[in-house]
Amino acid sequence: QAYMYYEGFDRVYLATTGWIAAIEPQLKEELYHLGAGLIYVDLTSRHSKVDMRARGGCRNKEIKKQILEAIGWQ
Numbered sequence: 001q002a003y004m005y006y007e008g009f010d011r012v013y014l015a016t017t018g019w020i021a022a023i024e025p026q027l028k029e030e031l032y033h034l035g036a037g038l039i040y041v042d043l044t045s046r047h048s049k050v051d052m053r054a055r056g057g058c059r060n061k062e063i064k065k066q067i068l069e070a071i072g073w074q
Helices: 020-035 062-068
Strands: 014-017 037-041 049-052
Touching: 014 020, 020 037, 049 062
Parallel strands: 014 037
Antiparallel strands: 037 049
């Protein structure tokens, strides 16, 4: 799913709560392979953190343009 979002977005992140930490090494490896980032959302406080930065860029500039127009950013 993250890979599909690169069709029209420059950066893709998976936001998750702490329970995913049990499989974190495998998850991080797969996200890194896809160029996606990881954000931990701490529901017990106001603090969350970006655990892994996303990299990459959109694959389809026309789809990106359509998305930005649809949300009123262009």
